[in-house]
Amino acid sequence: MLSRIFSCVLNGLDGSTTDVEVDISNGLPALNIVGLPDTAVKESKERIRAAIKNSGFEFPMKRITINLAPANTKKEGTHLDLPMALGLLDAAGVIKNDSVKEFAFIGELSLNGKINRVTGILPLVIALRNNGFNKIVLPDENAAEGAIIKDVEIYSFSNLYEIVQFFKGEIAATPVQRKLIIEHNEKNDSAEDFSEVVGQEGIKRAFQIAAAGGHNILMIGPPGSGKTMLARRFPSILPDMTYEEAIEVTKIHSVAGLLTNYSSLVTTRPFRSPHHTISSIALIGGGRMPKPGEVSLAHYGILFLDELPEFQRNVLEVLRQPIEDEVVTISRINGTLTYPSKFILVASMNPCACGNKLQLN
Template sequence: MPSKIFSATTFGLDSQLIEVEADLIGEAAKFIIVGLPDTAVQEARERVRSAIKNCDIAFPRRKIIVNLAPADLKKVGPAFDLPIAVSVLITKRYLELFADDQKAVFVGELALDGTLRPVTGVLSMATLLKKLEIKRLYLPQQNADEANLISGLEIYPVKNLAELVKHLKGKSIIKKLPPSDFKKISGSRPVLLFAKIKGQQQAKRALEIATAGNHNLLMVGPPGSGKTLLAKAMPELLPPLTIDEALEVTKIYSVSGLLSHNEPLITNRPFRSPHHTASGIAMVGGGSFPKPGEITLAHRGVLFLDELPEFPRIVLENLRQPLEDGVITVSRASQTLQFPACFTLVAAANPCPCGFLTDAEKDCKCSPGQILRYQKRVSGPLLDRFDLQIEVPRVKFIDLQSEAAAAEIENILQRIDKARKIQLARFKDSQQKIFTNSEISSQNIEEYCRLDNQSKQLLKEAMFKFHLSARGYHRVIKVARTVADLTESKEIKIEHLAEALQFRIMQEN
């Protein structure tokens, strides 16, 4: 009689329930795994065989067939080691599951001595179990806290196969984890880098607006003006993730294998800074079995592109659709997956190849042709997606000698926090899953961003004078909404719109 237990595998950021069936047939000593297993799953045969023997249990000398269903779904990774071992022991009649364990899910990689090793994607699997109303989950103890983030599950942390066998036979008990308490998990918020920024008041203001509303920011200036420091300081201004956002980000890092087992919940916003040699797949995600790229790893955080014109144009063009939609679709012959990509894009660039075109103290050595070719490396449609664009000048000597006032930093943090809370309250009842002004769709602009007649007239004049595109028109309004939130104003006033236009005009010239 074949045995059947349950496991799970990740599919993009989601998971799929897998039936693990095992049967003993014939006398030939063979071990076969079917159901579209990849190399790691095929190699489970040797890990399972060794782990069972090292638990002082005789391995069956008959032909073993293990089927992973559904058979048309590719099975990837070593998480099937544990369920395969358990199903073999049930088929061998060494184990018999009690009623509560017959619908339990088993995941985990086995070492040769039977020790369980952590696997990726556990949070996604736990989310699936709750959706399917499956209560019990056996998994490596290193993954237990991660799975326990999902309430309503019975999480059993397992050290090794021998311990699990004794538990399933009723000879000993593995204690399930108590419910997780989110209140004990909080994110830190140091402001060490921001305090090091000298001068650059306009850049600091742009950083404040960008942080408050998750607006894309482009900084152009000579080498050494502080563009990189400004970008790296941005995460210090961002508030910790909300619980919903934290679960989103944690799931991404779990599936990608980047989640620390010591910190099962990510509470600080991601900051990703890929090198300009990064490939298109590294940036947007992909592969034969698609994995998240940098734009998804930056979800709910910051993606910083230093030396923007040095990135291959095709890589930059891949960012256009995710910047609009907040998701990236990765299509392969066998499957199409969507990864979330709602991030704030911050970019830094020199104005020319030598970098000194806008420098008041050092002459530019580039020819007009070189400057034009360099600036054309970044397309107009991509530039149009930057809500704020600023020139970052050389830092003056008098500013280098100054110290950042603690009161100034505290005031900026307070304004950002208040603006963020205003936005969360504004979108609380929205049918769309949005958190900040930058995520407002063009269809909902009038609902959330109403302008008075005076502001409408100013925007009309700006559109004609500076040739604003329709996208630019909407983005100016959303930035103005954020500026208004920073002053705790319910209405978008003309001064809020004027400041938003100030950060857009250079882009349109």
């Protein structure tokens, strides 16, 4: 039997739909995944096998081939567990319901059949919607995040057994209500406010101009003159983000797995203050499993480099391209990724390594 289930994979911040095709044929029992899966996807085999068995279904002792199409792009992430397990159950004749093809599925499986939370839900849901899917099944814990997006019906289930029961018509499910919580006043509640800065009219004016025009700032001054203090209070005078900006910032934070409140958009401008020992990859993004770096996490917000001369020279050099282009392009053998990086750079330093002398060396 052959089955086809729909899902999506991420490439940077953009998602592209993936067809999960499952074929079950006679032969020696085996489970093969093809279509350039990465390690996490290859490990799915074990999770799928255990989840199907522990949900009370029979795992077919036949030759099973799972193809992730298009087969020429690399597939990353654990969120393909659920579509692969459902494809397998569909091909084995357990589901027997064609409406499964109207849905797209995202979710990681636990060995007991529970559907676990995954990162990057927002860009995945946006990509599926743009590709014409209007019914999407997500893990319970991601449902509120997915429901931020307009014009899609989000269904959520806590385990594999429930989904199968739903497609068999034995239980009913209603789409998750879209509830958008915008916390515009969040920053006003924070303890650090620009009004707390005493005197210093010159630098305050400089900060106001930078906030209005999006300019970068370098503060040079002796220890204790309030440089760190001023920078930390800078976000409180920045303008509010627009809806589009908030969606883009939330997408980046979703991919990086940094969202703490899964039901709301990030509406306060990010303030990122990496330690001076940061590596160039952590600053710019990338790595073996590419992740946005600090410059992208600071998108539409502030990147604060305290004690600028302490940063390694090569780390400061890599900032040049993202500041000029406002995007970071990371090249890999399998293609290139682009993350946005439009931020205000705020840096502070002492005039001299000894701290006090007022001369630049």
